[in-house]
Amino acid sequence: MIRLTTNFLAAALMAAGMTVAFAQDDAEQPKPERQSWSFSGLFGVYDQAQLQRGFQVYKEVCSNCHKLSIPFRALEDPNGPGYSVDQVKALAASYQVTNDEPNDKGEIFKRPGTPADDFPPPESFPNDQAAAAALGKAPPDMAELAEARKYERGFPWFIFDALPFDQYQEMGADYIYAILNGYTKSGDPQWNLYYPGHRIAMPQPIVDGAVNYSDGTPPKLDNYARDVAAFLTWASEPTLAERKKIGLRVMIFLIVLATLLYFTKKRVWSGLH
Numbered sequence: 662m663i664r665l666t667t668n669f670l671a672a673a674l675m676a677a678g679m680t681v682a683f684a685q686d687d688a689e690q691p692k693p694e695r696q697s698w699s700f701s702g703l704f705g706v707y708d709q710a711q712l713q714r715g716f717q718v719y720k721e722v723c724s725n726c727h728k729l730s731i732p733f734r735a736l737e738d739p740n741g742p743g744y745s746v747d748q749v750k751a752l753a754a755s756y757q758v759t760n761d762e763p764n765d766k767g768e769i770f771k772r773p774g775t776p777a778d779d780f781p782p783p784e785s786f787p788n789d790q791a792a793a794a795a796l797g798k799a800p801p802d803m804a805e806l807a808e809a810r811k812y813e814r815g816f817p818w819f820i821f822d823a824l825p826f827d828q829y830q831e832m833g834a835d836y837i838y839a840i841l842n843g844y845t846k847s848g849d850p851q852w853n854l855y856y857p858g859h860r861i862a863m864p865q866p867i868v869d870g871a872v873n874y875s876d877g878t879p880p881k882l883d884n885y886a887r888d889v890a891a892f893l894t895w896a897s898e899p900t901l902a903e904r905k906k907i908g909l910r911v912m913i914f915l916i917v918l919a920t921l922l923y924f925t926k927k928r929v930w931s932g933l934h
């Protein structure tokens with residue numbers, strides 16, 4: 662018993678030590694702060710108006726460098742941006758995409774997009790090599806950005822994050838928001854507080870007033886950052902909300918099962934005293 666207690670104490674001390682170590686790391690490389698998102702929590706859903714604003718930010722600013730490899734018609738998702746079929750058709754047609762097959766003369770040709778096509782890569786950077794040559798590093802594809810940049814929140818948070826009652830999965834959105842707000846060293850447009858190592862190949866991409874919203878949302882960096890982070894989270898995880906609901910159902914099922922097993926066990930063993 663005493664042995665067990667000492668073991669437990671040792672483990673607790675180690676855990677406390679780890680927490681302190683993480684806290685020290687934070688001073689040099691702070692972790693993005695947790696923001697509040699309409700889609701976080703168990704009953705979270707995407708906010709359609711916010712996703713549409715975020716798409717506008719992507720289209721007017723980020724798409725100059727970053728590709729977004731999703732089909733146009735994904736934007737019709739009723740749990741996502743919810744654009745109408747006609748809006749998506751018109752949007753797709755406003756892009757020139759490269760046809761999969763060459764024409765009869767064997768020539769590669771471009772044609773207006775259809776809803777089934779993916780967004781084409783940025784006009785100035787037809788491929789990653791061209792982008793890397795011009796920018797120093799190729800901008801990541803935004804179709805997976807939010808998913809790929811889920812940072813580890815460290816002990817003890819990762820334990821809580823995994824619990825079905827919280828299921829915190831919005832680190833990608835927090836990270837994108839933090840990066841856009843992380844250009845805090847004046848005079849150095851490629852220093853970012855939240856980018857690992859601070860030196861980022863992306864010069865500050867967006868500032869107050871860069872995009873005009875039509876729904877009255879103030880044209881502020883803070884709103885652009887939130888909206889585009891929400892949009893990019895949807896783009897890489899369109900089924901986030903459904904997944905959480907399944908998690909909750911599994912949890913309820915397990916609780917019911919455990920309760921039934923408990924009473925069955927009591928009954929089976931009750932005759933044996």
Ligand code: HEC
Nearest residue numbers: 722723725726796798799800837840861862863866867889
């Ligand atoms: C001028 C071109 C350019 C524009 C415009 C641009 N980016 Fe970038 N972005 C880059 C490059 C290049 C990188 C790679 C930076 C690196 O890893 O050093 C990058 C990286 C990023 C990263 C960090 C990814 C990582 O690896 O951790 C985020 C987040 C990001 N961009 C978001 C955005 C958003 C949101 C917009 C629109 C508001 C945007 N970018 C507009 C060029 C651009």
